[in-house]
Amino acid sequence: MKSILLICQKELKSYFASPIAYLLMAFFGLIFGFGMFTATRDFVRFSFQMQMQGGGAPMSVNEQIIRPLLGFGSTISLFLVPMITMRLFAEEKRSGTIELLLTSPVTDTQIIVGKWLGAMLLYLCILLMSVVNVALLFAWGKPDVAPVLVAYLGLLLQAGCLLAIGEFISTTTRNQIIAGGVTFFVCLMLWLLNWFTSFDSGTLATIVNYLSIVTHFDNFAKGVIETKDVIFYLSMIFFALFITSRSMESLRWRS
Amino acid sequence: MIKVEGLTKRYARTVAVDNISFEVEKGQIVGFLGPNGAGKTTTMRVLTCFLPPSEGKATVAGFDVLENPMEVKKRIGYLPETPPLYPEMEVVEYLNFVGKLKGIASGEIPQRVDDVMRRCAVADVRNKLISKLSKGYRQRVGLAQAIIHNPDVLILDEPTSGLDPKQIIETRELIRSLAGDHTIILSTHILTEVEQSCERVIIISSGKLVAIDSVANLTNRLRGSEAVAVELEATEGRPNPSEVQQRLEQVSGVSRVVMKDSRNGRLAFEVESLQGRQIRADLARTVVNSGWNLNELRSVGLSLEDIFLQLTASEQKDTVGAKE
Ligand SMILES: Nc1ncnc2c1ncn2[C@@H]1O[C@H](COP(=O)(O)OP(=O)(O)OP(=O)(O)O)[C@@H](O)[C@H]1O
């Protein structure tokens, strides 16, 4: 456990030693802020119209603003993940520091989990940029807290999967750009799959949908924690990290 | 302390290390000598559990690198060919990190870090970013990193490369001072380095073991043998090259004569002496007495390559010598 935290801390430090962490935080903050601005503007316009006409269903800040906004956050994550994970192993391999890690008395698992945790914490920091916006909504309207927290949990779990997959991809090359590119492609495919299959209801679509990491976020966005979604995410994270350790092992034997 | 038996390491196509066996006793400093691509780094990577062996066995302090890598790693300090540094860290920060990674109790770390910074002469750059260090300083930080946890076995891949002459001497002294309680293997291309800091030498060449010997024996075998380039003037096939070669071979103290060139009115030979023999004067006399015109006679010294050639040639005759 000590080694895991040590590696995690080292990863976090190196994220914040370079501009990348700040860039990603600024990027996310800006996009999210813009998303919120549009959502709120539409919301205000709508509720104004509603009042003018009188009656109609009551508007909810949760439904109309927070939910689409956090769904939007889930999509942006697909673009953030490659930037976070691309350097994890590729850079250590390129610079030769991997020799230090692999000849020190720590296990592959400790290295892998430590790095994943570091990536998660950076993602958490990035996500915190949205809290300012959401807090404004609380100051101004009266949304429910619980669904918002559930959605954030969903975002974290989804990112956990994607980051683990990105980490795996990063072990397969010593070139950060390739690692980032491939991860980006994978994330893009996940997103597209989710989009295509949402129009279809055949068996194949259902299966693809079940396996798609993005789909499982939907319930969280609604503020519902479904056991099957949580189990899916946790087993996906476990599986991707396991593959990562197999990959490290096999690279060692092959190279 | 270190035992290697029949070690072979294959990469996709190349055989980097081919059936090597040797032993290193506790407290010894052993030099690992070989030309580029000989397989030094590969052997060291197997010993440090970075790469698994394709065949054969390697044990460190009685622990097998495949079966018990954790125990091996705890006892090893390793300086890879390129020092494994994180450019975004400060020197102190980096050494702190490595100390924790190697499992030093956190209470002892500040003292250990100060100690190695002093020994490796990096205290003056302690708060500098590693990315801002010169190559020599990086090498020193790399060395500091290898000894921070006071390991039983030190494996140093070209520890003095990139250092200035003063620092080379200091590093050799540092390495010598570490001997005794540490067992050290260091690789190098430089023969004098082995001569100055090692007790025993392991020579490998294209993956094969060429010699294991004490430094004293090896230098005795090599010292004093010299190579001389001899060039004669030749006109219309005279003098006859094979006749010249024969005469040169008959000069006392000559071990080998190789013809290098016989064009453009020149006849060039390289003549190697037996150990401890001065042959230049005799060569000159022979040439002049035969009535040939001497263009040039110059000592070329034996390069590492020549020594390898000599060694491989002689080891093939008495292969037992390689196994000791
Ligand atoms: N990762 C690798 N993949 C394939 N072949 C490799 C790899 N690393 C080394 N080799 C090959 O293995 C052989 C031995 O290399 P090694 O690095 O062990 O030599 P060395 O003795 O350390 O040489 P140098 O003095 O140049 O450092 C070389 O022929 C090299 O091309």
Ligand SMILES: [Mg+2]
């Ligand atoms: Mg090498």
